[in-house]
Amino acid sequence: MADAHNIKDEVKKYYKVFAALMVLTVVTVWIAGFEVGVTVAVTLALIVATMKASLVASFFMHLIAEKKAIYVLLGFTVFFFIAMIFLSIVAKYDMPQKAEYLVGKPVEDSHGAHHDGHHHKDEKHSSDKEAHH
Amino acid sequence: MDMIPYTIKEHEDTGLYSAKFGVWLFLASEVMLFGALFSAYIFMRIGAAPGAWPLGADVLNVPMGATNTVILIGSSVTVVLAWAALKANDFSKFKQMLGITLLCSLLFMVIKSIEYYSKFSHGIAPSTNTYYAIYFTMTGLHALHVIGGLIVLGYFWGPGAKMWKTQPDRFTNRIEVAGLYWHFVDLVWIFLFPVLYLL
Numbered sequence A: 001m002a003d004a005h006n007i008k009d010e011v012k013k014y015y016k017v018f019a020a021l022m023v024l025t026v027v028t029v030w031i032a033g034f035e036v037g038v039t040v041a042v043t044l045a046l047i048v049a050t051m052k053a054s055l056v057a058s059f060f061m062h063l064i065a066e067k068k069a070i071y072v073l074l075g076f077t078v079f080f081f082i083a084m085i086f087l088s089i090v091a092k093y094d095m096p097q098k099a100e101y102l103v104g105k106p107v108e109d110s111h112g113a114h115h116d117g118h119h120h121k122d123e124k125h126s127s128d129k130e131a132h133h
Numbered sequence B: 001m002d003m004i005p006y007t008i009k010e011h012e013d014t015g016l017y018s019a020k021f022g023v024w025l026f027l028a029s030e031v032m033l034f035g036a037l038f039s040a041y042i043f044m045r046i047g048a049a050p051g052a053w054p055l056g057a058d059v060l061n062v063p064m065g066a067t068n069t070v071i072l073i074g075s076s077v078t079v080v081l082a083w084a085a086l087k088a089n090d091f092s093k094f095k096q097m098l099g100i101t102l103l104c105s106l107l108f109m110v111i112k113s114i115e116y117y118s119k120f121s122h123g124i125a126p127s128t129n130t131y132y133a134i135y136f137t138m139t140g141l142h143a144l145h146v147i148g149g150l151i152v153l154g155y156f157w158g159p160g161a162k163m164w165k166t167q168p169d170r171f172t173n174r175i176e177v178a179g180l181y182w183h184f185v186d187l188v189w190i191f192l193f194p195v196l197y198l199l
Helices: A004-032 A038-060 A068-094 A122-132 B018-047 B062-087 B091-120 B130-157 B159-166 B168-198
Strands: none
Touching: A004 A038, A004 B062, A004 B168, A038 B062, A038 B168, A068 B018, B018 B130, B018 B168, B062 B091, B062 B168, B091 B130, B091 B159, B091 B168, B130 B159, B130 B168, B159 B168
């Protein structure tokens, strides 16, 4: 662990990381205003967020000089986290063909008619659910 | 003196004092907890009818969210500076830095309350639609984590600080471990803010 004179160097690093984080926060809000497609916007936002997270994890949480036990633990964590996100995205393509979207608030469709997001033909809706089971 | 082993001395197998390994194990479980909510967000958003999902910037207060981001990052710096102060044997600096950390987290909760109140007073609740369901769930769970951190760090600032006189190394380790938890709370917000407020 860091000793007395090392600590002064560590403290200097903390201030530098803080400055970098402030800059990246400004960047986060700035790039949110870009007129780009959803995929690009999400990718950019996640890249900047990951950069900030890496700085906090590496320096504030001292991960940059941690023991192997922690790295192994985090390796497992990252693997399972990515697997979970991946499965959620893949699950979209597992949706039944006529899945209804519950929006909650009344939605006006293209013909100007109001409906509450549920399919009107309730018998067909419930029989679709049974067929899927 | 040390009834619990490895509070200061590193364990032979991990090379760490037990609380540090323990808190990282806990943080790993927290990654899965918030990760599950993030994947729920992804699932619901990509499954929403086209145009049904609102743009975060249209329904949430971006300046407030950005301010909260700055506040939380600031509190992350001060909590690590508090630990560094203990390492350098500067107890009054520790008290100062931890005090600022506590103030920052209180300020975060105040701003969050203002945001929530403005939603509730317009009749918007988690039951309003799936966007608000996930917004309130994620920020609510995160806020509960902030409150938990407030309680623990508050204890270490107040009555818990007595341990500095009797077992300074063990107390320093406690601050390090609580700080690790606090950094994680900050990390979650670093992802929550762009995902909910800007996308």
